[in-house]
Amino acid sequence: MALLSIENLHLSIPSFEGEARILNGVDLSVERGEICGLVGETGCGKSLTGLSVSKLVPSPPARYDQGSIRFDGQDILALSENAMRALRGRRIGMIFQDPTTNLNPLFRIGEQMVDVALHSMGANRWSGSARREARERCIAMLERVGIQDAHNRLDDYPHQFSGGMRQRVLIAMALIGRPDLLIADEPTTALDVSVQAQILQLLFDIVREDKIAVLLITHNLGVVARLCTHVAVMYAGRIIERGTMADVFNQPSHPYTKALLAAVPTQKTRKGTLQGLGGSVPDPYLPHAGCRFAPRCAWAEARCGEAVPTEADLGNGHRVACIKAGGTA
């Protein structure tokens, strides 16, 4: 049984402008030990998918109209807030994009981290011995993510760390509870290019060592290529192709995936011939019928606009939601 299994998830958020249908039938699964990259353009719904797994999307006003999220067999959408809290920080860890805004500037990182550690230990906050142990665990974890002099650094404030160091701290905080699943939402996007590689390597090493399953949300195919074992491509709130890295990257079967991969410049790309993809991401407020990619698809036919294509199974877990690949309309 998959550790994380999202089936046909629909999410809509009403607002002043109308009702935005953000997720339109997301199908995704992550097994233990897999590093699954969730790729897509900005605004396709990948961050909200990640937040949904930890039930961090305020609902109301958001609504999960259909579908389910199962973590280790448990139905996430049906869990109470207390039950979710038992999962967060202990079995599910999360890191976000911007290390500058994700640490509370008025508190020493030790204070923040110890609180997380105490929660992950399930310990009594007011117990001196529990606090001491939590502190020890924090120091150990900080050292593991590569922060020197962790013992003293615990008493520093976030603004005394560089961007890359802060992200290391956040990674440490997310992993201190030894979670089974780590959800990383654009963990390197806000960092300097030189630091990105280090952080990615750090993540890679730790998740491999501890056999942590990862849902890595990103728009950067390069990051996916470096880290991931599996990949799921999202478009307009649906997963249009998913499978192992090898299958999807070497045999992309969905027109969108093909276009994405073709757009990445390589050494062979001649000057002036960047391959973009015409058109723009569909408006989540507008209802639609059929495949949402059809308006931009070079291979679209009349059938594509009739009904949303189901997933075609190309073997080895490689699935594509396109009529052309064998999916039915």
Next chain:
Amino acid sequence: MTTPSTAHPSRWQNWQRSLYRFRQSGLSIAGLAIVLVLLVIAVGGSWIVPFPEHISGGINTAARFKPPSSLYWFGTNELGQDVFTLVMAGARVSLIAGFGVVMIAAILGGLIGALAGYAGGWIDDVLMRLTDLMLTLPSLILAMAIAAALGAGLDNMVFAISMSWWPGFARLVRGEVIAKKEDLFVQAARALGASDSRILLRHVLPNVMSPIIIKMSLDMGFAILAVAALGFIGIGVKPPTPEWGSLLSLARGYLPDYWWTAIFPGLAIFFAVLGFNLLGDGLRDLFDPKARR
């Protein structure tokens, strides 16, 4: 039903949305209602009160201290005067005085702030130091001192209060002018050879009107409160001016038996200030929704 993409809502749409919110906000509507009622009362003056002769000092010793009844809605005071009439008459006094304070403060403070902001340099430094120092001085005491020195009278009182009020406007306008100073249209005017004073008066100031008006509407309630405060202390209002604060002060000696002489003027102050505050908040949300709360 399709809804349009909300990439760039036009100014008219923004305005409509703001007006919609204003209408939806019960509090702002309540404020508007109160203020309109006050305006009607103030304009109506002696024509709409049951006992207009009491406003100018007429007394009726036979009807002293009558409790509220169908004849005297708010009862009568120690001179037999109808409290309802006096409170109604007080509306005009408070509104005019409050408006006067805010107006003078806005003009004086606005000019000083505009000058400081536009000129920059040492002029800005000196003026802002002065403004900051004024802000550390106790405003009520300053106003009392000026009013007492100038002598009794509503206009003296208004002037005195506005002397402690202008620094707030000066700061506001200075900030706005500094922000607008580097705008393109100012640079264009300068390039065309317009003099500084012309630029200031014809180009910069009209564009900072919006925050000034917002502040004026927000301050109006507190200005009325300040006028009532000075009236309560007894500085600056000549009897028999029916000013709410002084009515309250006179009524002090007759508590608790003749409570109506104090309660109604006090409630009048409260509702007037409340009404203007609510309206001011609503107007601020209308004109500058980003500045909410």
Next chain:
Amino acid sequence: MIRFIVRRLVLLVPVFIGLTLLVFTISHVLPGDPVKLAAGPQATAEEIASLSREFGMDRPLPQQYWHYATGLLQGDWGQSVLTRRPVAADLKIYLPATLELVFAAIFLAILIGIPAGLLSAITANRWPDYLTRILSLASIAMPRFFLALVLQLVFAMSLAWLPLNGRFPIIDLPPPAITGMLTIDSLLAGDWLAFTTSCEHLLMPALAMSLSPLATITRMMRASTLDVLQQDYVLTERALGLSQSLIILKYVLRNAFSSTLTVIGLYIGWLLSGSVLVETVFDWPGIGLYATKAIVTQDFMPVMGVTLSIGFIFVLVNLVIDLLYGVINPKVRYQ
């Protein structure tokens, strides 16, 4: 951190000088002749002239200012023309009375306002929030002096639960004066009865004064709490499993609090300035009443003394608040 404090203290000096200059200038710009008033309607020209010499009013203005400023530093804050007593002595009696009142009012405002603002933000747009917002709006519009009268009417005159006026019953023995504030002095002397008595007298005036700052603090806390709740670090705290109550009471509270600090400083100045409005109603012997009597009789020195004291206290309070900012926000400290 020490550098931060020292720098701010040094900046106080020109401010104080500026204040004294401003106050002196204003008092001499205003029309009115206190000497004539003090001399009385029957005074002859010679009597007025000699009185003028006695108070040093015949010397040129810059000299009068210098004399005044140096006198201030030495503790000579002038004489009250009317009462013929040193202003400094008067202030020593009246200032602590007002300070006690103002601090009690601010204490109440913070005690109730901060939790109310937090609660309002957490229950945003539900009925506790609406109720709090309406009460806040009403509180800001309510004139202090009217509220004082109503409180007096209800709790003293009608129900007789609380004393009518004054700081302490005349027949009882007050605690020995150390700070001049009866509540603190009673605690220092261990006199529990005096403490409760002075609190009873303090309650209504402090309450009347506290309503406006209470409402504003509530509003500001609500606004900044709502703002903080949107921050990324709060999401991270939630994502890592911290409980809502821990997040609110430990983290959000500190982040949201700094906006109210400024307001507290401003209100202390505002309350000190307008203290007469409440002091009048309760016959509270504070600087408000003292200054008002002096104003009416155009007695320069007490008015200047009171104005300067309030100005100085306001500046000092703001300094303390700046320092508190440094305590709360480490980035300010490490500049």
